[in-house]
Amino acid sequence: MQKVLQQLIELQELDTRRDVLIARLGDLPETVKTLEKQIGNEKEQNIIRQTGIEENESLIQSNKAKIEDLKEKIVRYKEQLYLVTTNREYDALTAEIEFNEEAVRTAEGQILQAGEENDRLREALERSEKNVQDMDAHLVEVRNSLEETQKQTEEEKAVIEAKRSELSAAIPRNFISMYTRVRNARNGLAVVALVRDACSGCHNRVIPQKRVNIYKRNQVITCDYCGRFLYASLEKEEE
Ligand SMILES: [Zn+2]
Numbered sequence: 001m002q003k004v005l006q007q008l009i010e011l012q013e014l015d016t017r018r019d020v021l022i023a024r025l026g027d028l029p030e031t032v033k034t035l036e037k038q039i040g041n042e043k044e045q046n047i048i049r050q051t052g053i054e055e056n057e058s059l060i061q062s063n064k065a066k067i068e069d070l071k072e073k074i075v076r077y078k079e080q081l082y083l084v085t086t087n088r089e090y091d092a093l094t095a096e097i098e099f100n101e102e103a104v105r106t107a108e109g110q111i112l113q114a115g116e117e118n119d120r121l122r123e124a125l126e127r128s129e130k131n132v133q134d135m136d137a138h139l140v141e142v143r144n145s146l147e148e149t150q151k152q153t154e155e156e157k158a159v160i161e162a163k164r165s166e167l168s169a170a171i172p173r174n175f176i177s178m179y180t181r182v183r184n185a186r187n188g189l190a191v192v193a194l195v196r197d198a199c200s201g202c203h204n205r206v207i208p209q210k211r212v213n214i215y216k217r218n219q220v221i222t223c224d225y226c227g228r229f230l231y232a233s234l235e236k237e238e239e
Contacts, residue, residue: 002217007171008179008229012191014164019188021153021160028146035139042132049125056114056121063107063114070100070107175220182227192223193233202226 077097084090168176183190192201194214199206204225206214214221214232221230 004171004175005217005220005229005231007167008175008191008220009231011164011167011171011179012183012189014160014167015183015188018157018160018164021157024153025146025149028142028149031142032139032146035135035142039132039135039139042128042135046125046128046132049121049128053118053121053125056118059114060111063111067104067107070104074100074104178222178227179229182222182229186226186228189228191229191231194230195233199223199226199228199230201228206230 074097077093077100081090081093084093171179179190186201189201192199194200194206194211197205197211202223202225204223206223210221210224210230213219214230217232222228223230
């Protein structure tokens with residue numbers, strides 16, 4: 001039993017050191033992910049904006065061509081007005097002219113609207129492209145410092161992980177699964193010292209009978225409140 005306890009203490013030390021290494025990376029990995037996502041979204045939006053601009057542009061062109069045709073027609077009808085001989089023909093031509101003039105106004109309205117929309121889209125596109133440039137630059141910086149930090153910690157982490165896997169293979173499975181469960185539930189800390197008669201994980205007092213057993217160091221004892229493994233640390237008691 002004493003051996004298992006010693007192994008669990010060592011395992012906790014290794015895991016704590018590894019946690020510190022990972023914490024050194026900070027929120028860099030998360031920042032990289034967030035930036036990549038934001039840049040992707042922004043680029044997607046810009047493709048939609050660009051398509052909108054092109055569609056409006058072709059709408060403007062087709063309406064311009066339409067207006068030219070309509071105006072030619074109107075000129076022809078106006079020339080024909082001089083040649084008509086009956087009121088009925090005159091009224092028919094006048095109606096035709098009015099109809100075509102109305103169509104010209106409609107087309108001009110569409111050109112105006114599409115032009116205004118393109119102004120808005122181009123402005124948004126420009127803003128967004130600048131934004132994407134800034135985010136790209138930031139992403140490069142964050143990636144570089146992440147890589148650098150990873151490089152620095154990689155070697156140390158590999159050593160810890162090798163020791164950890166050797167050690168955990170030597171610990172009975174039921175203890176490993178208890179350890180893992182408690183560590184996950186208790187903020188990474190599954191093995192703690194008894195300090196001033198209390199569990200140093202949750203600071204609750206440990207009953208005398210348990211304390212006696214902890215000092216005997218011949219069995220594995222866990223805290224009644226937080227489930228962490230408890231051990232007697234002479235060092236900590238002396239503090
Ligand atoms: Zn506790």
